[in-house]
Amino acid sequence: MRIIGGRFKGRVLKGPTTSAIRPTSDRLRETLFNILDHSYDDPIREANILDIFAGTGAIACEALSRGARFALLIEENKAAQALISANLNTLGLTDQAQIQRRDARRLGPLTRDAKFGFAFLDPPYGQGLVTPVLESLHKGGWLEPGALVVIEESAETPLILPASYRLVETRTYGETQLLFARYQEGPRDA
Structure with missing residues (x-):
């Protein structure tokens, strides 16, 4: 695994030694960031980003390499x-990132001032x-209105988005799908 672009381009990342951690492949990561740059006007630069089910942290490291302000994994x-x-x-990014061990289905309320403009779920x-x-992201107030959310999931898995998200597009790459959605802030029922 390596960083594909930005200031750390070419730097090697540690990969998993067990199949319990499934990182996004270099090729799919490169495709994702090309899509973000060309189809979504680079939503990463200067953004606060969420990397949920972060695995190796490769998505967050790639985003920080490309100019993200802060990453929460x-x-x-x-x-x-x-x-x-x-x-x-290894990349010297500990001052721009934080790791939290928690169940992503039960995030609770956001406890920091800045919301997130981009979220990646794998x-x-x-x-x-x-x-x-x-x-959970919606109820906790984690996302900025209009935040871009990208979901990586099996191409065979049907995905149903809650009402607070608007599907923009789905792209399929072999056995994997990338779903792009926009967050639409609305009432947060308890």
Whole structure:
């Protein structure tokens, strides 16, 4: 695994030693960031970003390399957290990123001043985690109005977005789909 673009282009990241952590491939990551640059007017630069089910932290590291202001990485797995920490340390990004161990389906209210303009969700495929995480982000007030949310999921898994998200497009790459949605702030029912 390596950083594809930005100030750390070409730098190598530590990868998982177990199949319990499934990182986004270099090729798909490159495709994703090309789409963001060319179709979405570079929503990463100067943004606060969320990397949920962060795994190795490669998405957040790539975003920070390309000019994101801050990255919050949500990851429950202890081995993955250690991997993320090692990758952030290697790139000298510990002052621009924070790792939180928590259940993304139960985030609770946002406890920081700045909301997030971009979120990337890469849950374990086919486990029905996308909808509860999106609902948790909405109920907790985590996202800026109009925030771009990208979801990586198995191409075979149908995704249903809560009412507070508007589907923009879905792109399929082999066995993987990338779904792009915009957050539409609305009432937060308890």
